[in-house]
Amino acid sequence: MTSSKRPDLQRFLNRLTSRSILSREEQEAVLDLPAYAEQVRANRDFVRLGETLDHSCLVVAGYVGRFEQNSDGVRQITALHIPGDMADLHSVVQPEATSALQALATTTILRVPHNAVRAATAAFPALAEALWRDCMVDSSILSQWVVNVGRRDARTRIAHLLCEIAVRLQVAPARGEILFPFPLTQNHLADATGLTAVHVNRTIQSLRLDGLADIKHNARIPDWNALAEAGDFDPDYLQMAVRPKKQFPFQLTESNAAFAAQN
Template sequence: MRLSTTEDPISAPCRAALQLFVERLLARSVLTDEEQKAVLALEGHPIEVRARQDFVPLGEETFFCCLIASGLVARVGQVKNGQRQITAFHIPGDMADLHSAVRPLGIGGLTALTDTVIVRIPHTAVRALAQRYPALAEAFWRDCILDAAILMQWAINVGRKDARSRLAHVLCEMAVRYAGPGREPLAEYSFPVVQEHLADATAMTSVHVNRSLKALRDDRLATVRQGMVQIHDWVGLMKVGEFDPTYLNADTQPDRQRRLIFN
């Protein structure tokens, strides 16, 4: 890993990543201008991580949260024989381990699937922000709930669906997440994974992934080729993947964004 040489602690990649993070928070929480500016003023340290490099090793205690500025990241677990299971993908704007601010001992590890830039934000800064602005503490809470919802759906996906359905679910989820809150799912998007990554995310072999991707392509549902995904039939892909985007949807109704009252 290589630290950025910029002298400005809030560098360009940091500013851009924090803006994406604020947009993610705003999809589920009501924040004042002051609260938004407080998040944007967080001081982070951009770090370049090469593809296939762990930047939060399994079980390691950390002192910072990792905000994804660019690239693609996986949360991973590992068994004794070295085999890994990907339990989530993280994209720009995700604070991949926001929960570590209150639980510093790593739950799983984080690895870069592509050349990636992450922004390290000290736990002390996150906790200070939550203490000063209770509404931000609640927004962070909601953000962690989204990650928990994704994890639950992935557990169902791996444990109860067939191969083609597992892949269809992942492709649908990423089409929604890459589009961003409140937008229509993308019919085409960059998804720089290889079959090994998809195998680790769906508990399949690379050979099985290859056959299942071919089946999706032959059925004119979706094509995955050279890091790009093209969805030919969104409704059909959702049906095959038994994909219901409700768990990803923002709580846009005012009563669902209601702040907790602190006396």
């Protein structure tokens, strides 16, 4: 493992500043975080269920699946993480992994020590708020995934997932053909959408025949509006278009300071 370079953290900083206002000093604190790079081969777990962590994992390249599993070992992917995502940022405050992480393709991650994140947020309260907001967006995505599995049919589920990833990669919405890396196998898609691999195969063929999407290592979307309609997709939950607003970092008032002293 080798020490990371600043450009590796830039995409994560871009994600934070798309939703939060950070001063130059606060941005430098993100770029100066110590981090160590590691390449993970496809279909390898690099965070195990129940593991106690002292770092969070930033995705630099590739795709990562967050998953849960039942007592029989059957898995359900509950989130997809793309380059720029801190896949388990929440582990800073909950170090015991309640979800596991797997590389879905050959993936490069940066391991960022928890103590460095804590030190940066202690020095810069606005940065702590930006990280909190980032976790909130992950929660919004999870809520949509619950709706996807529970209330949408197979065609709509897969169309919705493709739309989400296209927006998060910032290649959509757009006019004309959209193309982006999508190395997930049909088994991965089945685990992410609560379908069988056979049903996923049929659904992908249907989307291709209808001219909505073609998936083969990459995802090709000929008509964004048509796919978004097929996927019942509204991007508001991703908060990609939210303009940063003036922040009000936390301060102890007399009343809550007294409460804190008593507890």
